[in-house]
Amino acid sequence: MSKKRYMELLLEQIRNKRAKELVAREINSHIEDQEEAYLSKGLSAYDAERRAVLDMGDPVETGVSLDAVHRPKMSWSMVILTAIISALGFFMLWMICKGNSDFETTVLLKKQIIYLIIGFGIMLFICKIDYSRIFHHSGILALLYLGFLILQDTGFLRFFSTATISYLLSIPVFCGLLYKFRKRNWYHLLIPAGFMLASILLMHYLWLFVSYKIVLVFTSAVLVTVAVCKEWYPIRKKIFLPILWGCIIGIPTLFLLLSYKFPNLFPPYDSARISNWIYPFENTYESMVHAAMTRSSLFGHSATLVMDFNSLISDYMVVNITARYGLVLTCILAVLFVAFCIRLFYLALHQKNQLGMILGLGCSLALTVEVLKYFLMNLGMLPMTYGFLPLFSYGGSVTIISYIFVGILLSIYRNQNLIDETRQRRFRIRLKIEQE
Numbered sequence: 292m293s294k295k296r297y298m299e300l301l302l303e304q305i306r307n308k309r310a311k312e313l314v315a316r317e318i319n320s321h322i323e324d325q326e327e328a329y330l331s332k333g334l335s336a337y338d339a340e341r342r343a344v345l346d347m348g349d350p351v352e353t354g355v356s357l358d359a360v361h362r363p364k365m366s367w368s369m370v371i372l373t374a375i376i377s378a379l380g381f382f383m384l385w386m387i388c389k390g391n392s393d394f395e396t397t398v399l400l401k402k403q404i405i406y407l408i409i410g411f412g413i414m415l416f417i418c419k420i421d422y423s424r425i426f427h428h429s430g431i432l433a434l435l436y437l438g439f440l441i442l443q444d445t446g447f448l449r450f451f452s453t454a455t456i457s458y459l460l461s462i463p464v465f466c467g468l469l470y471k472f473r474k475r476n477w478y479h480l481l482i483p484a485g486f487m488l489a490s491i492l493l494m495h496y497l498w499l500f501v502s503y504k505i506v507l508v509f510t511s512a513v514l515v516t517v518a519v520c521k522e523w524y525p526i527r528k529k530i531f532l533p534i535l536w537g538c539i540i541g542i543p544t545l546f547l548l549l550s551y552k553f554p555n556l557f558p559p560y561d562s563a564r565i566s567n568w569i570y571p572f573e574n575t576y577e578s579m580v581h582a583a584m585t586r587s588s589l590f591g592h593s594a595t596l597v598m599d600f601n602s603l604i605s606d607y608m609v610v611n612i613t614a615r616y617g618l619v620l621t622c623i624l625a626v627l628f629v630a631f632c633i634r635l636f637y638l639a640l641h642q643k644n645q646l647g648m649i650l651g652l653g654c655s656l657a658l659t660v661e662v663l664k665y666f667l668m669n670l671g672m673l674p675m676t677y678g679f680l681p682l683f684s685y686g687g688s689v690t691i692i693s694y695i696f697v698g699i700l701l702s703i704y705r706n707q708n709l710i711d712e713t714r715q716r717r718f719r720i721r722l723k724i725e726q727e
Contacts, residue, residue: 292341292344292345292350293340293341293344294319294322294340294343294344297322297344297347297350298315298318298319298350300350300351300354301314301318301350301351301353301354302314302315302354303354304350304351304353304354304355305354314354318347318353321347322340322343322344322347323343325339325342325343325346325347326339326340326343328343329342329343364704364705364707365418365701365704365705366634366638366700366701366704366705368634369634369638369697369700369701369704370701372627372630372631372634373414373631373682373694373697374411375627376627376628376631376681376682376683377407377411377682377683379624379627379683380608380680380682380683380684381400381403381404381407383608383612383683384399384400384403384608384685385400386615387608387611387615388400399685402687403685403690406686406687406690406691407690409691410690410691410693410694410695411694413691413694413695413698414694414695414697414698414701415698416698417695417698417699417701417702418698418701418702418705419702419705420702421702421706422646422647422650422699422702422703422706423644423646423647423706426463426464426466426467426470426646426650427467427471427646429464429466429467429468429470429471430468430471432464432467433464433467433468433486436460436461436464436490437486437489437490437493440458440489440490440493441493458490458494458503458507459503459506459507459657459692460692460695461486461487461490461507462507462510462511462653462654462656462657463650463653463654463696463699464486465483465486465487465490465511465514465653466514466646466649466650466652466653467646467650468482468483468486469483469514469515469518469523469649470523470645470646470649470650472524473518473523473524473645474523475524476524476525477524477525477526479524480515480518480524480526483515484511484515487507487511490507491504491507491508501676502664502676502677502678503677505543506657506660506661506664508539509539509656509660510653510656510657510660512535512536512539513652513656514649514652514653514656515535516532516535516536517649517652518649519531519532520532521645523645588617588618589617589618589619590616590617590619605679605684605685605686605689606668606678606684607668607669608669608680608683608684608685609621609624609665609666609669609680610669610670610671612624613669624683625666628662628666628680631662631681632655632658632659632662635651635654635655635658635659635697635700636652636655636659638651638655638700638701638703638704639651639652639654639655639700639703640652642703642704642707643707644707647703647706647707650699650703651699651700651703654696654697654699654700655700657696658681658693658696658697661678661679661680661681662680662681664676664678665678665679665680665684666680679693681693681696681697682694682697
């Protein structure tokens with residue numbers, strides 16, 4: 292059987308187009324290697340090709356086996372977990388709004404349904420596309436992204452009411468840049484670092500946005516640490532990593548200590564906000580939250596929160612649920628989010644290709660940090676700041692960004708057997724000498 296006929300029969304068994312491309316390269320490479328081995332033993336080109344094809348086995352059986360391996364996979368457990376959290380979040384929002392039958396709460400519930408439908412659709416769309424073909428062009432993405440931030444910051448574009456989507460989306464672009472410039476000189480690490488620094492500096496200068504800046508800095512530092520430990524960049528780990536984390540931890544600590552020892556160095560408003568971080572229970576909201584959480588019973592009503600309605604449905608949903616329905620339901624919710632975060636990291640870290648690993652890790656870190664930050668704020672251990680509980684708390688931008696990140700992780704898992712990252716182009720120079 293000729294190689295051409297063999298490949299036709301084999302590829303007829305492969306259903307996915309991307310898988311066909313991958314399998315064709317893989318099988319052609321094996322056949323060519325076998326051909327070269329037989330040619331070196333003195334066989335003719337015709338006989339070497341036939342023998343090499345024969346060694347590959349039956350084309351139909353081989354194609355069926357490869358089709359089972361190289362095809363898209365769906366993490367249905369992640370989809371189900373996402374749907375459960377989303378449904379529970381909407382149900383809790385409905386229970387909170389149930390006592391208010393005015394027009395505003397009805398509109399609010401309708402808006403949240405629209406956000407959930409749009410977000411779920413975006414998640415499925417991202418899941419279906421090949422993430423690697425997008426983030427291989429991370430340099431162009433970074434330029435477009437920074438241009439978008441500049442236009443938004445100057446007021447030309449006003450797509451989103453908060454900075455949640457526009458700034459947290461810098462994390463996957465940063466991951467793409469880390470991957471793009473790997474295996475080069477150490478100074479190429481300055482490119483993704485400069486991009487993230489520009490994203491942070493373009494953020495509005497408001498105290499409440501500091502939490503997003505902290506998330507971006509922390510997540511970037513973890514991702515750089517992973518890249519350096521995997522030797523993507525020729526940097527001395529024992530020198531670079533202590534300096535990196537010394538700056539990440541030391542500079543904010545020094546800033547807080549200076550504000551505590553020398554309060555006159557900062558404007559009164561900033562000093563007051565910093566004081567709330569150091570002594571969170573002195574703030575009215577934080578002390579109220581702490582009291583509600585510590586006095587709550589296991590079941591049923593236990594406390595009353597005197598807060599504005601928007602805070603109850605967005606910033607303090609967990610403490611509101613605890614005050615209304617007790618600690619048991621809150622513990623169930625906490626376990627559900629622990630399982631959610633563990634599943635996120637499982638999808639990210641069990642990847643064969645490095646782009647999928649670093650990209651999934653960035654999205655997982657961003658969502659997990661937001662979960663941790665939200666629960667700490669609802670326990671009264673952090674002051675009120677911008678944050679969200681992924682897939683659960685009310686809001687359009689926070690719902691959509693959660694679905695975007697989950698969609699990226701699902702796409703990574705779905706395409707894990709369709710991306711041949713280790714493939715290298717092999718160039719062969721064949722000289723044909725003819726005697727005249």
